[in-house]
Amino acid sequence: MSPVERATTIAQLIAAAAKQYRDAPAIEDAGRRISYRQLDALRRQAALALLSLDVQAGERVAIWAPNLWEWVVAATALHSVGAVLVPLNTRMKGSEAAYVLRSSGTRVLFSIGEFLGVDYPRQLAGEDLPQLRHSVILRGSGGNGWDAFMARAHHIAPQRLAEREAEVDGESLSDLLFTSGTTGRPKGVMTRHGQNLRLVRDWSEVVGLRQGDRYLIVNPFFHSFGYKAGWLAGLMRGCTLLPHAVFDVQAVLDCVARERITVLPGPPTLYQALLAHPQRDAYDLSSLRVAVTGAAAIPVEMIQRMREVLGFQTIVTAYGLTETCGFVTICRPQDSPERIAQTSGRAMPGVEVRCVDGAGRPVAAGEPGEILVRGHNLMLGYFNDPEATREAIDAEGWLHTGDVGVLDEQGYLRITDRLK
Numbered sequence: 001m002s003p004v005e006r007a008t009t010i011a012q013l014i015a016a017a018a019k020q021y022r023d024a025p026a027i028e029d030a031g032r033r034i035s036y037r038q039l040d041a042l043r044r045q046a047a048l049a050l051l052s053l054d055v056q057a058g059e060r061v062a063i064w065a066p067n068l069w070e071w072v073v074a075a076t077a078l079h080s081v082g083a084v085l086v087p088l089n090t091r092m093k094g095s096e097a098a099y100v101l102r103s104s105g106t107r108v109l110f111s112i113g114e115f116l117g118v119d120y121p122r123q124l125a126g127e128d129l130p131q132l133r134h135s136v137i138l139r140g141s142g143g144n145g146w147d148a149f150m151a152r153a154h155h156i157a158p159q160r161l162a163e164r165e166a167e168v169d170g171e172s173l174s175d176l177l178f179t180s181g182t183t184g185r186p187k188g189v190m191t192r193h194g195q196n197l198r199l200v201r202d203w204s205e206v207v208g209l210r211q212g213d214r215y216l217i218v219n220p221f222f223h224s225f226g227y228k229a230g231w232l233a234g235l236m237r238g239c240t241l242l243p244h245a246v247f248d249v250q251a252v253l254d255c256v257a258r259e260r261i262t263v264l265p266g267p268p269t270l271y272q273a274l275l276a277h278p279q280r281d282a283y284d285l286s287s288l289r290v291a292v293t294g295a296a297a298i299p300v301e302m303i304q305r306m307r308e309v310l311g312f313q314t315i316v317t318a319y320g321l322t323e324t325c326g327f328v329t330i331c332r333p334q335d336s337p338e339r340i341a342q343t344s345g346r347a348m349p350g351v352e353v354r355c356v357d358g359a360g361r362p363v364a365a366g367e368p369g370e371i372l373v374r375g376h377n378l379m380l381g382y383f384n385d386p387e388a389t390r391e392a393i394d395a396e397g398w399l400h401t402g403d404v405g406v407l408d409e410q411g412y413l414r415i416t417d418r419l420k
Contacts, residue, residue, distance in 0.1 A: 009079070010075075021238045026240065046076075047161050055108060057083065057164065059105075066245035098127035105131045187382045214240045218247055221243070224320065228326050228327075252274065262288065268298050316330055
């Protein structure tokens with residue numbers, strides 16, 4: 001394995017990537033081209049700025065913004081100082097975001113200023129946020145804008161950052177992603193640096209990410225797919241990230257043709273929209289190679305058309321939950337169109353999957369049951385909620401997902417229902 005793949009913390013990953021990929025483009029966004037070495041320098045500068053705000057190891061730092069290059073810099077910086085990332089869904093209302101900020105005890109918030117006609121900082125006006133000490137407006141000017149934040153780095157000696165980075169290891173908490181709250185209040189899912197990087201390495205190997213790939217990230221960074229299988233995986237493999245803030249099929253077609261995009265994961269609706277676009281043939285989409293999708297049933301014909309019409313060589317479907325770092329099962333590139341369309345693949349390396357009946361007994365292949373998962377992908381637990389953690393993960397270490405599925409003889413999983 002390369003030093004990048006051997007990294008056990010996200011700071012180590014970015015530092016190793018800077019040495020391995022050097023002046024290759026890491027991110028292209030908003031007219032800016034950031035090389036791997038420049039990304040590492042920006043990460044360090046932002047990390048020093050966080051130290052100037054007295055951010056301690058283990059403290060929570062939130063990001064409430066669409067996909068931007070500053071998102072990646074802020075995230076890798078807070079990881080570098082041992083803080084815990086709390087991503088906020090950009091569709092949240094102010095009261096919903098405030099609930100997550102209070103529940104997590106967030107101390108610093110990075111947020112966009114205005115996005116899609118919404119003033120994000122104003123949404124939090126009047127909310128009770130007693131633990132929030134500091135806010136930074138990404139792409140904003142003034143005393144709490146990004147440039148003013150980054151300028152704070154000059155007040156801190158670089159040795160302070162080296163000392164803090166040395167305290168972070170693979171067992172340190174990296175993030176606190178809150179569930180969607182479909183069965184009550186959202187719960188914060190705790191995961192660690194080392195497990196995320198191991199899963200990202202395995203996922204990247206399965207889908208075939210390559211150095212030099214141009215990766216258009218449509219999936220939002222606040223979700224585990226856009227974050228872990230998105231920018232984290234892309235940076236591990238030496239890809240160029242092109243963050244996409246708002247899905248628009250015309251904009252995606254323009255970007256694929258203009259930027260020679262090779263990797264384009266997304267929900268099935270993304271590919272359906274591309275296939276249905278009346279001017280699709282006017283765009284050169286020949287650069288496309290890798291598609292990763294899931295979360296909905298897909299017709300076999302669509303998989304075939306993605307290959308024949310859009311030109312994808314690798315198409316895989318996958319299944320994951322926030323509680324599993326986003327990774328459970330995935331198809332393999334050599335699988336048939338029928339298997340890719342009709343299943344969510346088989347277990348990731350080092351992960352166990354079984355289906356059980358109401359009494360917790362494994363059911364026969366082909367029979368439906370609740371999906372249980374065990375392995376290095378499981379969360380440490382729910383933040384400040386040991387009771388909910390015990391309800392989710394049993395004494396034998398199995399996570400009870402609440403999803404119903406069917407496993408076939410080869411271990412391929414088909415999601416059929418939801419228990420709760």
